[in-house]
Amino acid sequence: MLKLPDNILHLPEYRVINIKEMDGWLHFQVDALDPAACEECGVQGEFVRFGKRDVPYRDLPIHGKWVTLWVIRRRYTCRACNTTFRPRLPEMVDGFRMTLRLHEYVEKESFNHPCTYVAEQTGLDEKTVRDIFNTRAEFLSRWHRFETPRILGIDELYLNRHYRCILTNIEEKTLLELLPTRRQDVVANYLMKMKDRQKVEIVSMDMWNPYRAAVKAVLPHARIVVDKFHVVRMANDALEKVRKGLRKELKSSQIRTLKGDRKILLKRAHDISDRERLIMETWTGAFPQLLAAYEHKERFYHIWSCTNRSDAEKALTAWIDDIPQGQQAVWKCLVSAVSNWREEMMAYFENDIPITNAFTESINRLAKDKNRDGRGYSFEVMRARMLYTTKHKKKSPQTKESPFLDGAIKTYSMGLFESEYNFGVDLSTFWED
Known part of the structure; x- marks a missing residue:
């Protein structure tokens, strides 16, 4: 004993x-x-x-x-x-x-x-x-209720061999929900259950049609804005097709060199250093079709620098009409996307501030790192860890102090005691837990 x-x-x-x-x-x-x-x-x-x-x-x-x-x-x-x-x-x-x-x-x-x-x-x-x-x-899950955002972000996350759906509050930079699938009915069901869903004014998303259909069905008043990074990325993909098409004209050593220089070709013109410009001019001088593709890519990027929708519409129309000769097949996917999502793309130019899904996209890396640390959590565990173990972003309402109470009551506002607002998971403290 x-x-x-x-x-x-x-x-x-x-x-x-x-x-x-x-x-x-x-x-x-x-x-x-x-x-x-x-x-x-x-x-x-x-x-x-x-x-x-x-x-x-x-x-x-x-x-x-x-x-x-x-x-x-x-x-x-x-x-x-x-x-x-x-x-x-x-x-x-x-x-x-x-x-x-x-x-x-x-x-x-x-x-x-x-x-x-x-x-x-x-x-x-x-x-x-x-x-x-x-x-x-x-x-x-029953106790936490997040405030409905004015600007909602929707994106997918590939986790445990399945595509999931992430929803965020873009203005507050918080995570709202992680859905088990990106199917239209699942997304629509979540949007339907949102408290005061009429508060949602703008929805940022990629070009996944079930998202658009779900938002139009449940939030018909909200303006859909396609995330510009998904769009401009397709211009880089088209340039890559041109680059890869040159391989049959090159020697093995030149193929390896061009592959190593691909990142220079994908850079914006104003971000290229003097040394990189010399390398790029060597390739574009030897292959005019590569130069034409690069310049057309830059013109597409330039559309997103327009300050209003009217100028953007004109620039986009001109860009479609001026596709380099013989490269229609290369730019076909991007032209098709522009045709199918033109209204949602042009909505980007109707907002006072740039609306993108960059914050929502950044969560993908954080989620994957969390999942890797746990060596393959189930989706339910992963969702709970992301939503409930990290500090939430909360704000208290503005209070008004009565001049007749000598400061005795500090949380009395407009005749009612008000609770704080919970805007979701604050991803700025994600790694502190």
């Missing part, structure tokens, strides 16, 4: 009777205090003990050893109401047969570490840890 202090458990409601160490476990036999009154009728002093048995409850590890508390659970018979009862055990969670402090520890750690790791640390079964995690995640 180990000689340990009487207060080793720091559970004042229990008295330690015996302690044993077996196979890396510490076993404590403990006895709970007698109840103050009958739990059925509330009468005091009119009950007697009526049988007992040892029931195991898991507790936090001590000195690196797993801990089991063998609680002597007694039955009592009340002479006043003639009922038999077992008193509730303080500081215990009967549903999981563990102490409250262990349950709270598992709740916290299961959001920060894989369930297998938490199970190994505490001596619990992995399924038990997962059940605690799922119960907590379900509670948080």
